[in-house]
Amino acid sequence: MSLGIVIASHVDHIAEGVYRLLKESAPDVSITYAGGTDDGEVGSSYALIEAAIEQNDSDTLYCFYDLGSAKMTLEMVSEMTDKDVTIIDAAFIEGAYTACALIQGGYKQTDIDAQLAPLKVK
């Protein structure tokens, strides 16, 4: 099973928008997303991020996030799940887009990591 991608944003529309962008170039990649709080406010939701991770078809996931609390919530979920979760500190949209395009193109994980390395900004 190839890598799956998880998107975590502080805003529901941002998460959904990034998902739409990624799907354009990676229709066959398993991409799930979580945005905002349980009530649709700005913030992070443990439950929504947990669902995005569990509902992804892949068991090996690269997760991209916008800001700090989304990262911390991703970390908490990753400590609880049985899936192999890697949180990527890359530029949010550029990083996720690069990873998706390469997964779609059938590249190996080491090649993807090499292309993500220069995009790490946080």
Place this chain on the structure above:
Amino acid sequence: MELTHEQAQRWLLNFHGKVTDNKAYLSDLDQAIGDGDHGSNMARGTEAVKEKLASVTDESLEAVLKQTAMALISKVGGASGPLYGSAFMAMAKKAKETRDLSVLIEAGLEGIKHRGKADVGDKTMIDMWQPVATALKEGTFSQATIDQALLDVKPLKAKKGRASYVGDRSIGALDPGAVSSGYLFEALIEEVIA
């Protein structure tokens, strides 16, 4: 000093009261150097703690601390959710071995450091938790510990979180997480120490 589950319940309800009473003040502090939602986030989170604690049937310290952690993680919405949540989760784990208050607070502090990758002097809630943990260990903890920590946090420059973006402008400001943590420990004095 040992912490009982009844004391822990009263402590957390008192904390909810203080956060709710000072919701606007906490958000104002956050507006100056962050994103302005600390008061409403913590009020929502501690309200969820109150609801959770009302339905806890397992009368153990571990259960009280764990339910508190879960409520904060689920409902705060901002960075303070995972941070306070990790503190109470670490305390819940430690409560399996001991009820010693200073050991529990120390465990909570380590939980925050682990989650936030921050340390003393970064102008975060750690600058309240660390002096309180140290004072509890040395048997000198009082309101003066909290007051001094708030004075000490002001001149620091923020190195973590949203406040680090404003750089030098954070100097002289109070850190909202340190202030809300101060309420947590004032509640501890009122319900447990006094």
